[in-house]
Amino acid sequence: MSFDSVMDLLASTLRVSTPLLFAALGGLVSERSGVVNIALEGMMIVGALAAAVLTHATGSPWLGWGAAAGAGMVLAAIYGLSVIRLRADQIVAGTAINLLAAGSAPFVCKVLYGATGQTPALELSQRLGESPLILAFVCVAVVALWLRSTASGLWLRVAGEHPQALSTAGVGVVRVRWAAVLLSGVLAGWGGATLSISLSSAFSRGMTGGRGFMALAALIFGKWKPVPTAAACLLFGLADALQIRLQGVVLWGTEPVPVQFIQILPYAVTILVLAGFVGQARAPSALGRPFDT
Amino acid sequence: MSDPKMAPMPAVKAEGSGLSGWLPRLQPFVAVLLGLSLGLAVTALAGESPWLVLKVLVQSSVGTAYDLGMTLFYATPLIFTGLSVAIAFQAGLFNIGAEGQLAFGALAAAAMGILVPGAPAWIAPVLGVFAAIAGGALWGFIPGYLRARRGSHEVINTIMLNFVAAGLTSWVTLYLLRSEDSQNPETKSVGAGYLLSHWTSVFGDAPLSLAFVLALLAAMAMGFFLWRTTAGFELRAVGQNESAARAAGIDAAKVRILAMVLAGGLAGMVGVAEVMGNAGKFRMNFSPDYGFIGIAVALLGRNRPLGVVGAALLFGALQKGTGALDFETEHVTRELSSIIQALVILSVSAEGLWTWMRERKKGAQA
Numbered sequence: 001m002s003f004d005s006v007m008d009l010l011a012s013t014l015r016v017s018t019p020l021l022f023a024a025l026g027g028l029v030s031e032r033s034g035v036v037n038i039a040l041e042g043m044m045i046v047g048a049l050a051a052a053v054l055t056h057a058t059g060s061p062w063l064g065w066g067a068a069a070g071a072g073m074v075l076a077a078i079y080g081l082s083v084i085r086l087r088a089d090q091i092v093a094g095t096a097i098n099l100l101a102a103g104s105a106p107f108v109c110k111v112l113y114g115a116t117g118q119t120p121a122l123e124l125s126q127r128l129g130e131s132p133l134i135l136a137f138v139c140v141a142v143v144a145l146w147l148r149s150t151a152s153g154l155w156l157r158v159a160g161e162h163p164q165a166l167s168t169a170g171v172g173v174v175r176v177r178w179a180a181v182l183l184s185g186v187l188a189g190w191g192g193a194t195l196s197i198s199l200s201s202a203f204s205r206g207m208t209g210g211r212g213f214m215a216l217a218a219l220i221f222g223k224w225k226p227v228p229t230a231a232a233c234l235l236f237g238l239a240d241a242l243q244i245r246l247q248g249v250v251l252w253g254t255e256p257v258p259v260q261f262i263q264i265l266p267y268a269v270t271i272l273v274l275a276g277f278v279g280q281a282r283a284p285s286a287l288g289r290p291f292d293t
Numbered sequence: 294m295s296d297p298k299m300a301p302m303p304a305v306k307a308e309g310s311g312l313s314g315w316l317p318r319l320q321p322f323v324a325v326l327l328g329l330s331l332g333l334a335v336t337a338l339a340g341e342s343p344w345l346v347l348k349v350l351v352q353s354s355v356g357t358a359y360d361l362g363m364t365l366f367y368a369t370p371l372i373f374t375g376l377s378v379a380i381a382f383q384a385g386l387f388n389i390g391a392e393g394q395l396a397f398g399a400l401a402a403a404a405m406g407i408l409v410p411g412a413p414a415w416i417a418p419v420l421g422v423f424a425a426i427a428g429g430a431l432w433g434f435i436p437g438y439l440r441a442r443r444g445s446h447e448v449i450n451t452i453m454l455n456f457v458a459a460g461l462t463s464w465v466t467l468y469l470l471r472s473e474d475s476q477n478p479e480t481k482s483v484g485a486g487y488l489l490s491h492w493t494s495v496f497g498d499a500p501l502s503l504a505f506v507l508a509l510l511a512a513m514a515m516g517f518f519l520w521r522t523t524a525g526f527e528l529r530a531v532g533q534n535e536s537a538a539r540a541a542g543i544d545a546a547k548v549r550i551l552a553m554v555l556a557g558g559l560a561g562m563v564g565v566a567e568v569m570g571n572a573g574k575f576r577m578n579f580s581p582d583y584g585f586i587g588i589a590v591a592l593l594g595r596n597r598p599l600g601v602v603g604a605a606l607l608f609g610a611l612q613k614g615t616g617a618l619d620f621e622t623e624h625v626t627r628e629l630s631s632i633i634q635a636l637v638i639l640s641v642s643a644e645g646l647w648t649w650m651r652e653r654k655k656g657a658q659a
């Protein structure tokens with residue numbers, strides 16, 4: 001491998017990691033507050049769609065970026081309504097949210113553009129370049145500092161570890177969790193927007209391709225901490241970039257490299273980590289438990 | 294939950310919402326009505342007449358014998374995945390891994406039919422069914438083992454294993470069993486003895502086969518197992534109160550592994566319907582999220598075999614019916630089925646909604 005191809009690989013690693021970084025941060029904020037979030041995938045889908053639609057309509061990718069935040073937040077609000085207000089099981093409701101998003105996206109495309117597959121292509125000048133990447137790293141730093149050094153960051157962590165203590169201290173657990181879930185919608189929505197208006201030039205169905213779940217894996221691999229989670233995203237991004245590059249490449253013998261084994265790596269290591277074969281991961285103590293006021 | 298490594302997760306309730314009286318029994322029906330109405334309201338927003346949509350849904354799901362056959366055909370895999378999720382629920386486990394388990398079951402059935410193509414017609418279907426169950430059971434055993442012996446949560450593990458299964462089945466399909474004369478990512482065809490005949494005289498071209506009967510038998514067998522055998526009692530005991538079950542001398546770890554193996558085997562039987570009853574080979578990504586819809590089916594069926602069959606028939610009809618929306622209406626697409634399913638799950642799982650209804654009922658009586 002030459003120097004150029006290494007740099008190339010690193011650059012594409014950063015690119016494919018960006019959506020993961022946003023989504024994993026979204027998952028982190030929600031789960032540290034005690035709310036499981038397997039709905040990241042759905043939030044990414046609506047974010048990707050909203051960003052592409054609004055950018056196409058207005059010509060401004062930053063308006064699209066804002067729309068992605070809004071759409072992610074709306075879906076997160078539906079999720080919050082069911083799991084916080086109506087105390088639905090968080091896994092069940094998360095599955096439903098993913099189904100809802102996956103079903104709604106082609107429907108919206110059909111209503112708006114008469115075709116279920118995708119939104120109209122954007123011109124290159126209408127796309128966001130590298131800004132989401134920079135923004136993602138800014139978000140990682142902000143969330144890390146916020147959790148560590150601010151009062152509200154402390155509330156968030158306590159809401160996920162000892163909600164009763166937070167309540168005794170006079171801070172509303174329900175309000176903290178609502179804020180966390182809505183914020184996770186914004187971040188995951190941006191993850192989707194990165195896919196549709198930065199890395200490509202349209203929304204197409206199936207474009208998130210399980211990245212919401214890979215973000216969840218990165219969150220667990222990163223032990224629910226911001227910087228290690230970001231590192232996990234980069235590692236999974238590297239695996240992804242490598243697998244794209246090696247597709248169809250013959251390294252030895254006559255058969256191309258079976259890239260499937262690189263594809264399953266992030267999920268396989270997450271299982272091993274969770275089982276305590278490689279290090280240990282501990283979830284927030286009150287994760288998944290509804291809080292009754 | 295004494296294991297420090299165990300990530301706490303929502304306690305799965307095996308028996309509906311825990312409310313008493315008529316409300317729990319009514320809950321699924323109200324949820325379906327709610328989900329369907331909301332879904333139709335969405336179509337109205339899109340500028341389509343909800344009545345037209347409803348008419349299309351009913352007509353194209355049960356309008357003719359062929360339509361009915363297709364509805365039953367679509368319901369078959371949903372019965373299997375619904376039972377799979379339900380039996381895990383009964384043991385207090387959440388199986389989100391039916392998608393991976395059914396892929397493994399289907400691949401195993403196809404592999405058996407490809408590697409032993411000349412098996413005589415009297416034994417071949419048995420071999421195929423056995424392979425499908427074994428493939429799924431293996432993929433269910435892993436999260437069961439990890440939960441019971443390593444204390445890691447089955448929700449995350451089954452999600453991750455779905456992706457691992459997708460990668461592994463893709464590798465086997467493309468590198469080991471690939472069909473030379475097909476452009477599609479699929480395996481070679483299985484031996485003729487494995488193919489289940491379709492009931493063409495009744496249902497026309499609908500690929501309805503013995504697989505549907507097997508699904509009904511599986512539901513009956515599960516009901517017998519859960520409520521008429523000691524092992525089934527132990528499984529439900531662990532699901533309802535683990536510490537009490539332990540105190541009664543039940544080996545909860547073993548029960549959990551068994552539950553996941555059974556769940557995997559049930560999901561694996563989707564392979565019978567797909568490979569032996571329909572395609573005659575393993576086609577990558579053949580499942581339109583049967584595993585995830587199985588969660589909705591199990592919830593709606595309140596984790597009981599008969600309820601699962603009913604819910605699967607309903608969702609099968611929904612899948613067949615919405616398929617016609619693409620060409621029968623201007624704006625509405627087949628994805629309406631996912632939207633309605635999602636809304637049904639959200640309504641059926643909204644614990645607070647049902648508590649509120651119960652309290653209102655009490656208030657009305659007072």
